[in-house]
Every structure is written in C-alpha cells, then in structure tokens.
Amino acid sequence: MSSPALADFPALLRGAGLRVTTQRVHVLDALRRLPHSSADTVFAGIRDSLPGIAAGTVHGILNDLTDAGVVRRVSLPDVGSALYELQGDxxxxxxxxxxxxxxxxxxxxxxxxxxxxxxxxxxxxxxxxxxxxxxxxxxxxxxxxx
The missing domain is CATH 3.30.1490 (Dna Ligase; domain 1)
Structure with missing residues (x-):
C-alpha cells in the first residue's frame, strides 16, 4: 500500500471534510511511519514531538479519522486493541x-x-x-x- 507524503496530509484532511490541525497531521505521519499501530503506539510515537498531547486526544483523533475514511481500523485475533493504518484505495x-x-x-x-x-x-x-x-x-x- 502506498502512503501519502507528509505534505499531502492537509489536502487529505480537507478532502475528507476535516479541519487541518497539527495533532491530526502528526497522527497521520505516525501511521505512515508505523503502520498497523495501536492508539497507544501512535501516542508514544508523537508525544515527544507534541508535548502536552494526551492519549485520549489521540484516541479521539483516530476515531474521527476512521469515521471520515482517512484511517482504517484493523481488528486482528490475539491483539488486545484495534490497530490502525492509513486508508488506501x-x-x-x-x-x-x-x-x-x-x-x-x-x-x-x-x-x-x-x-x-x-x-x-x-x-x-x-x-x-x-x-x-x-x-x-x-x-x-x-x-x-x-
């Protein structure tokens, strides 16, 4: 699956009818770098670059991105929580x-x-x-x- 470049994320968000925020762009970039990640893994991957972001915020962003069709939620056997990946075509x-x-x-x-x-x-x-x-x-x- 090909991933959008970091520069494409604002257009991707706008195209899905979502407001472009720094937090959303960082979450998308984390999924580009770390596909098939849990919300906790995404949080760990961005908390250094976004001090002050809360784990709950990351969960909310992932839900919003999933609802908008930008991110895909993947449920696999023997995995304690949902995994996320960028939604491709x-x-x-x-x-x-x-x-x-x-x-x-x-x-x-x-x-x-x-x-x-x-x-x-x-x-x-x-x-x-x-x-x-x-x-x-x-x-x-x-x-x-x-």
Missing part, C-alpha cells in the same frame, strides 16, 4: 505472525472489494471481506518460537 488483507504479532499487508487474492463472497448472504449487501492469514514470521521460525 487498495483492497488488501493482513498476514499476522502468531508468535511476535508482526503484521504485514498482502494484496487481495481475487480482484476488487469485496474479494470474497459467502455461500449465502442472507439477503445482505456485502460491504467488505476481511481476511487475516495467521503465520509464523521467518525470525520467529529461526528462533524456534513455533
């Missing part, structure tokens, strides 16, 4: 190491969203399909952690 899934928790993007196996269709949709219109491939990363494999 691609359709991708996630590969998660069952030992260390490392998460990587993988392209959709088949075409455009939703790329998976259930055998019976019970009359519902499918909006998205989420696939998480659970695996063991090479480093954990080498260390005998699996």
């Amino acid at each position: 691609d359709n991708h899934h996630h590969l998660q190491c069952v030992q260390c928790g490392r998460v990587e993007d993988v392209p959709c196996a088949i075409g455009a969203a939703p790329c998976l269709h259930p055998s019976h949709d019970h009359g519902m219109r499918i909006l998205e399909a989420a696939v998480t491939y659970r695996a063991l990363c090479p480093e954990c494999e080498r260390n005998g952690n699996g």
Whole structure:
C-alpha cells in the first residue's frame, strides 16, 4: 500500500471534510511511519514531538479519522486493541505472525472489494471481506518460537 507524503496530509484532511490541525497531521505521519499501530503506539510515537498531547486526544483523533475514511481500523485475533493504518484505495488483507504479532499487508487474492463472497448472504449487501492469514514470521521460525 502506498502512503501519502507528509505534505499531502492537509489536502487529505480537507478532502475528507476535516479541519487541518497539527495533532491530526502528526497522527497521520505516525501511521505512515508505523503502520498497523495501536492508539497507544501512535501516542508514544508523537508525544515527544507534541508535548502536552494526551492519549485520549489521540484516541479521539483516530476515531474521527476512521469515521471520515482517512484511517482504517484493523481488528486482528490475539491483539488486545484495534490497530490502525492509513486508508488506501487498495483492497488488501493482513498476514499476522502468531508468535511476535508482526503484521504485514498482502494484496487481495481475487480482484476488487469485496474479494470474497459467502455461500449465502442472507439477503445482505456485502460491504467488505476481511481476511487475516495467521503465520509464523521467518525470525520467529529461526528462533524456534513455533
């Protein structure tokens, strides 16, 4: 997934109907640098550059960005809190190491969203399909952690 450059964040926010703030730009930049991060990780990644920002503010910003479609919330098995990534125009899934928790993007196996269709949709219109491939990363494999 390609990430917008730091200079593109104000335009991205405006395009989503959001006011451009220093805090929002810093949160987006943290997600550009640290994809698949929890709100706590984003907070830790920006608190030195934004002294005085509160963890609750970061949570609120992530919720606003998610609601506006700028950020995607990713829920994965065995992860205590939601992870966030910049919303791209691609359709991708996630590969998660069952030992260390490392998460990587993988392209959709088949075409455009939703790329998976259930055998019976019970009359519902499918909006998205989420696939998480659970695996063991090479480093954990080498260390005998699996």
